[in-house]
Amino acid sequence: MKLALKIWRQDGPKDPGRMTRYDIDGVSEDSSFLEMLDLLNEQLIAKGEEPVAFDSDCREGICGMCGVVINGEAHGPERTTTCQLHMRSFKDGDEIVIEPWRADPFPVIKDLVVDRSAFDRIIQAGGFISANTGSAPDAHATPVPKDDADRAFMAAECIGCGACVAACPNGSGSLFMGAKITHLGELPQGQPERDARVIAMTEEHDHLGFGGCTNLGECTRACPKGIPLNVISQMNADLRHAGYGRR
Amino acid sequence: MTDMLIEGLYREGEPIADTKAPSGDIAQKWTKRKFDAALVNPANRRKLDVIIVGTGLAGAAAGATLGEAGYNVKSFCYQDSPRRAHSIAAQGGINAAKNYKGDGDSIYRLFYDTVKGGDYRSRETNVYRLAEVSADIIDQCVAQGVPFAREYGGLLDNRSFGGVQVSRTFYARGQTGQQLLIGAYQALERQIAAGTVQMFARHEMLELIVVDGKARGIIARDLVTGEIETHMADAVVLASGGYGNVFFLSTNAMGSNVTADWRAHRKGAYFGNPCYTQIHPTCIPQTGDHQSKLTLMSESLRNDGRIWVPKRAEDCDKDPRQIAEEDRDYYLERIYPGFGNLVPRDIASRQAKNMCDEGRGVGPAVDGVRRGVYLDFADAIARLGEDAVRAKYGNLFDMYERITGENPYQVPMRIYPAVHYTMGGLWVDYDLQSTIPGLFVAGEANFSDHGANRLGASALMQGLADGYFVLPNTIRDYLAKGPFPEVAADDPAVVEAEQQVKGRVEQLLSINGTRSVDSYHKELGKIMWEKCGMERTDAGLREAIEEIRALRADFWRNVRVLGVNETLNQSLEKAGRVADFLELGELMCIDALHRRESCGGHFRAESQTEDGEALRHDDEFAYVAAWEWGGEGGAPILHKEDLVYEFIELKQRSYK
Numbered sequence: 001m002k003l004a005l006k007i008w009r010q011d012g013p014k015d016p017g018r019m020t021r022y023d024i025d026g027v028s029e030d031s032s033f034l035e036m037l038d039l040l041n042e043q044l045i046a047k048g049e050e051p052v053a054f055d056s057d058c059r060e061g062i063c064g065m066c067g068v069v070i071n072g073e074a075h076g077p078e079r080t081t082t083c084q085l086h087m088r089s090f091k092d093g094d095e096i097v098i099e100p101w102r103a104d105p106f107p108v109i110k111d112l113v114v115d116r117s118a119f120d121r122i123i124q125a126g127g128f129i130s131a132n133t134g135s136a137p138d139a140h141a142t143p144v145p146k147d148d149a150d151r152a153f154m155a156a157e158c159i160g161c162g163a164c165v166a167a168c169p170n171g172s173g174s175l176f177m178g179a180k181i182t183h184l185g186e187l188p189q190g191q192p193e194r195d196a197r198v199i200a201m202t203e204e205h206d207h208l209g210f211g212g213c214t215n216l217g218e219c220t221r222a223c224p225k226g227i228p229l230n231v232i233s234q235m236n237a238d239l240r241h242a243g244y245g246r247r
Numbered sequence: 248m249t250d251m252l253i254e255g256l257y258r259e260g261e262p263i264a265d266t267k268a269p270s271g272d273i274a275q276k277w278t279k280r281k282f283d284a285a286l287v288n289p290a291n292r293r294k295l296d297v298i299i300v301g302t303g304l305a306g307a308a309a310g311a312t313l314g315e316a317g318y319n320v321k322s323f324c325y326q327d328s329p330r331r332a333h334s335i336a337a338q339g340g341i342n343a344a345k346n347y348k349g350d351g352d353s354i355y356r357l358f359y360d361t362v363k364g365g366d367y368r369s370r371e372t373n374v375y376r377l378a379e380v381s382a383d384i385i386d387q388c389v390a391q392g393v394p395f396a397r398e399y400g401g402l403l404d405n406r407s408f409g410g411v412q413v414s415r416t417f418y419a420r421g422q423t424g425q426q427l428l429i430g431a432y433q434a435l436e437r438q439i440a441a442g443t444v445q446m447f448a449r450h451e452m453l454e455l456i457v458v459d460g461k462a463r464g465i466i467a468r469d470l471v472t473g474e475i476e477t478h479m480a481d482a483v484v485l486a487s488g489g490y491g492n493v494f495f496l497s498t499n500a501m502g503s504n505v506t507a508d509w510r511a512h513r514k515g516a517y518f519g520n521p522c523y524t525q526i527h528p529t530c531i532p533q534t535g536d537h538q539s540k541l542t543l544m545s546e547s548l549r550n551d552g553r554i555w556v557p558k559r560a561e562d563c564d565k566d567p568r569q570i571a572e573e574d575r576d577y578y579l580e581r582i583y584p585g586f587g588n589l590v591p592r593d594i595a596s597r598q599a600k601n602m603c604d605e606g607r608g609v610g611p612a613v614d615g616v617r618r619g620v621y622l623d624f625a626d627a628i629a630r631l632g633e634d635a636v637r638a639k640y641g642n643l644f645d646m647y648e649r650i651t652g653e654n655p656y657q658v659p660m661r662i663y664p665a666v667h668y669t670m671g672g673l674w675v676d677y678d679l680q681s682t683i684p685g686l687f688v689a690g691e692a693n694f695s696d697h698g699a700n701r702l703g704a705s706a707l708m709q710g711l712a713d714g715y716f717v718l719p720n721t722i723r724d725y726l727a728k729g730p731f732p733e734v735a736a737d738d739p740a741v742v743e744a745e746q747q748v749k750g751r752v753e754q755l756l757s758i759n760g761t762r763s764v765d766s767y768h769k770e771l772g773k774i775m776w777e778k779c780g781m782e783r784t785d786a787g788l789r790e791a792i793e794e795i796r797a798l799r800a801d802f803w804r805n806v807r808v809l810g811v812n813e814t815l816n817q818s819l820e821k822a823g824r825v826a827d828f829l830e831l832g833e834l835m836c837i838d839a840l841h842r843r844e845s846c847g848g849h850f851r852a853e854s855q856t857e858d859g860e861a862l863r864h865d866d867e868f869a870y871v872a873a874w875e876w877g878g879e880g881g882a883p884i885l886h887k888e889d890l891v892y893e894f895i896e897l898k899q900r901s902y903k
Binding site: 057 | 326329345390395397399403419420429436540652715719810817
């Protein structure tokens, strides 16, 4: 395949950045989107130009490290991660525009690489169950209804890639946060800290500069793991229950 | 040590032995060791600094646990967040001797299965302890909120896994590694918030600092700014994972590397059994030279799929549905009528390679050879119906279709083996301490528990056992001697380590040759795969050693790394890792050459039974090969640790 790529190049956090056009030939339909970028980089190195920086690690759709905006859509035209998107989803001669995640809390480090450490800080605020090593009772001490366990698992599938934030016109991290609150809130082990957790995480989220949720649903459309919008409803219900705003 | 160069390649040094496992009844050893290991008063813990490199299951669990205990932990990972570590990609499950199914499981049975599965090349004491703490792991993970699969009654579900007759595998659909890692990551983040753990993401360890014979710190590069930083501590823990990426194509993550282990090896840590690698039979085949990694599919597929290749090479490019039944060779069913398609991983892998080497592989040719065999579900669909097959394997079929663009309900899948785990790693004693005092190694980065072959669902078990329960109990025996004297910033050992890192970065950036880092990595991978992969021969390994030496020399003359140090520079990162792989690859081949027997994942063509099965030589090779760095350009030095089987009798495997 022959493609015209328009890629965001930015030398560092302070560089204003620019779109740069690259023409690439000899792309296999069987290659993944990131392997197409690998090929471009090999060609750039051969020409003595610095390769395009982009994040990726597992390349099997589970670590959450990769993610770029492709033709205006987070992770591109299919509902999957960028690493699992394959070039057969494009046509010979296509023009493809590639940009980094765009959101204030995710500043660009270089080219297509952004800093998503804000997500770690939301988890630090309360996205855990406090259970020191060695203090746990037998795993069968507390049975968990299968429906609750399944719903907790569904929410826990979030890979923390940040596509929800990139897709949201408000730059909200509500889907990410709601997924964690639902995961831990569905389990009996998560109950003691449930109220404190939702308040602390929400306050940290707002403090980091993520926007509010206005139920547009772009996040769930972009989510490669299909986390549903109702985790945000769950978060809001938990916030009301915790008396948020009434203190 | 003898000065004699053996085979022109290595020297033999003094034997080595573990001195930390207590004597006596195997069931009491761990209890005794925990009691004998010195304690550190809670008030003193905050005066002790521990560096942990890597945030997978072992590293994140150790970081969280040591932080909870009150030590000062500095945690490092090269990814943008500790949650990305490659433990996350493990699919199948985690073993634990809970005997929740009442089917006769016990600590002793898990111990026995693991030693046998490792083809009698692991240390009994370590494996017993692994089995002993396995049940605690499940309790810990449930308390953290890991959403394991459950039955309708609300209790945890189990399944069985290859090579065992009990159900002891806990799982979270096909994402067990993800869920366990997120549990450990959240525990780690909790300690970061509490101030006991300081996190350095996007940092890569590039050198170990050894002062007065003790590990006292690391040199790390900030991957965003390029700054070369010095971090000091009272002890250093490496939990940096395996080295499967030496093969370029593997199921590892793109960034998985041996650099932390290798830099420590060059500073005096022995490397145990580097040639023991595991090759998984059911991966999606390579489609072309563009490919950057291989994707594994659960081997449960072999329960219902039938593996075949065309009988005649001229049929290999035909539509498989047009090949008549009598023209197909169901080779595993033919060669192993007893086990058929369910032979162990190493045998299934090797036979697939044999078929393709004969020219009967299928799928697209890469470098002129078709490397793939069919895994056909047509019989299963006819027998069970498409819906039943979908219910069992739907997610795997979807993943296959996404990657290959082919519908496996209609066209047979194509599979081929791929490297996915390395049993070898830095040598450690029962305390997980390497041959450098104060340097501990946990998880896949060490060599300790799996012998020559790892059983399914045991990698996650070992990572968490080391991180949550073993290391925090053994490292205190060492830390109790601290805090150690402060090391000055201008200490010669610190300055030397800094200069080594800076010099190497400058050298890589200044060669300005003509070939990319990836092109060297791919070439190294091909040598390793062909000559130190599924089947190894004396002649092939000798060729590989020569080829690797030539490639390494060419790399340092002709590699092209563009850009500068003072910014994110992914080519520079890769160059450092590939340079270390180019040294490790040679040691792997020397280890594989010296071990003239077949055991577990290591198959030497010269050591097989009359009917082509692996043949061990316990009289000569029942030992761990612990290799000492022989200096720049020098020959490595072999130290043997004899494996003593007090509790389990050595037997030869048979699957006919």
